[in-house]
Amino acid sequence: MTIKERFIHYTTFDTQSDDHSTSSPSTDKQWALLKALKEELIALGVKDVELSSHGVLYAHIPSNSTKEIVPTIGFIAHVDTALEMSGKDVKARVINNYDGKAITLNQAQNIIMDPEHFPALKRVVGDDLVVTDGTTLLGADDKAGVAIIMTLVESLVHQDAPIHGPIAIAFTPDEEIGRGVENFDLARMGADYAYTIDGSDIEFANYENFNAASAVVTIAGKSIHPGDAKDKMVNSILVAMEFNALLPSEDVPAKTEGYQGFNHVTAIEGRS
Numbered sequence: 522m523t524i525k526e527r528f529i530h531y532t533t534f535d536t537q538s539d540d541h542s543t544s545s546p547s548t549d550k551q552w553a554l555l556k557a558l559k560e561e562l563i564a565l566g567v568k569d570v571e572l573s574s575h576g577v578l579y580a581h582i583p584s585n586s587t588k589e590i591v592p593t594i595g596f597i598a599h600v601d602t603a604l605e606m607s608g609k610d611v612k613a614r615v616i617n618n619y620d621g622k623a624i625t626l627n628q629a630q631n632i633i634m635d636p637e638h639f640p641a642l643k644r645v646v647g648d649d650l651v652v653t654d655g656t657t658l659l660g661a662d663d664k665a666g667v668a669i670i671m672t673l674v675e676s677l678v679h680q681d682a683p684i685h686g687p688i689a690i691a692f693t694p695d696e697e698i699g700r701g702v703e704n705f706d707l708a709r710m711g712a713d714y715a716y717t718i719d720g721s722d723i724e725f726a727n728y729e730n731f732n733a734a735s736a737v738v739t740i741a742g743k744s745i746h747p748g749d750a751k752d753k754m755v756n757s758i759l760v761a762m763e764f765n766a767l768l769p770s771e772d773v774p775a776k777t778e779g780y781q782g783f784n785h786v787t788a789i790e791g792r793s
């Protein structure tokens with residue numbers, strides 16, 4: 522399989538995680554891809570493959586060097602996809618030799634991906650792109666990383682592989698809900714140094730990581746029939762809006778960049 526075929530195959534698995542779940546992985550559907558990856562690693566000839574009871578897939582490729590002992594290098598990617606949009610029934614489509622113009626992802630729903638809104642597109646003119654029909658995530662975060670690592674594995678287990686030291690691989694669930702390392706066994710991974718193949722831009726390597734904390738604010742209002750509500754009702758939805766309005770209005774993703782911190786309201790729900 523080419524890296525492109527491999528990636529498109531992985532996008533057919535719905536691996537969305539769930540931040541309301543307390544199980545590990547947070548969703549059962551992540552197992553399907555984890556198990557498929559395990560089988561694929563075994564089929565490629567990797568001997569040391571283990572899928573933990575919490576859905577972390579580890580694999581090791583021994584050094585093919587007979588000379589010096591070198592450190593074990595690790596590569597990690599996550600299998601789950603973000604909550605913001607469905608990852609079910611992904612219909613990947615390849616655009617060959619991208620011309621740099623706006624891409625109509627979905628004619629019927631008028632979903633267009635415009636380089637004016639996504640400047641990164643301007644850097645991939647002439648490349649082949651994989652896109653969706655606009656109604657789902659593609660899941661490139663982080664199935665692109667998974668496809669890169671699996672293709673790396675394929676080349677390293679090949680008889681003509683370049684000389685390399687010991688390699689450790691891990692695929693984790695639930696990165697998108699901040700629980701990717703929850704059941705990660707560093708000793709089982711056994712890497713001296715490791716790289717996460719995730720996010721960033723073409724030709725970039727991140728040496729820092731994004732840090733965030735989340736909070737769930739529960740507001741207990743007072744529910745009264747609207748006809749009898751004067752001086753009694755406390756509408757929790759209005760209190761939530763008031764609460765949000767008290768946060769610094771400039772400290773939001775739309776007005777910050779780089780190292781500037783921000784508060785980010787991701788959902789408000791309630792009843793009056």
Ligand SMILES: [Zn+2]
Pocket residue numbers: 599662663696719720
């Ligand atoms: Zn990611």
